[in-house]
Amino acid sequence: MIKALIVDDNKQITEVLKSFALKEGIQVDLAYDGEEAWNKFQDNKYDILLLDIMMPKMDGYELLKKIRKISMVPVILITAKGEDYERIMGLDYGADDYIVKPFSVAEVMARIRAILRRIDIDTNSIKVVKVDNLYLNLDEYSCKLDNKEIQLTKREFEILWMLAENKDKVFIRDNILDSLWGMEYFGDTRTVDTHIKRLRAKLNSEKNKWRISTVRGVGYKFEV
Incomplete structure (x- = not known):
């Protein structure tokens, strides 16, 4: 059974999310501050996390940074603020998705379903892409450039893997969104542009x- 950890200091929100998750067949643990969530995370194995950003004792950003040091479990950030820089900060710290309050619970469940569909990856064999000085390992979600480890978020890695595995193939933004975020993603294509911009900055050599x-007016491709 899928197991989720929902973290928010608003007990009304956590209870509503829990009730809907249970209807989806998802087992749920709740936490009401960052420290309680961190303790539960260390003691349990979760398939997905929903983290509020503004929490007592330890905020969602700090909790996410600690989690990413030891795990690539999918994380959706929940925030009451919608400024671009806050969303970008969450993605930089390794969030897979974000949702802004007030939100539709049905939308949250749709995003959870989309992420859970994508994490069913065959790990029976090592999957590697190597292009000149770039090395990608799908099993480890690791990236090396000039034999140096490059720290990518989960989503950045997945975009780079998709492009590098299909050299010279043009991917329109909607295709990237559908493949990695899922058909039920409610955001816009600027999310893809933001990730590409950060990838280019990290991989510049x-x-x-x-x-x-960039294929003007269309999308992106990995060009050798």
Whole structure:
């Protein structure tokens, strides 16, 4: 059975989310501050986490950073603020998705379903993509450039993997959203642009014989 940890200091919100998750067949643990959530995370195995950003004792950003040091479990951030820089900060820290209050519980459940569908990955064999000085390992979600480890978020890695595995194939933004975020994603294509911008910044090297190219008015491709 799928097991989720829902973290929010608003007990009304956690109870509503829990009731809907149970209807989806998801087992749920609740926590009401960052420290309680961290303790539960260390003592249990979860398939997905929903984290409020503004919490007592330890906020969602700090909790997410601690989690990402030891786990790539999918994380959806919940925030009452909708500023771009806050969403970008959450994605930089390793969030898989974010949702802004007030939200539709049905939308939250749809995003959970979309993420859970994507994490069913065959790990029976090591999957590797190597292009010149770039090395990607899907089993480890690891990226190396010029033999140096590059820290990518889960979503950044997945976008890079999709592009590098299909060299010279053009992916429109909607295709990337559908493949990685799911058909039920409610955001816009600027999310893809933000991730591509950060990938380019992290992977910039004069030694590169490849690049992530923009196909104007269409999308992106991995060009050698």
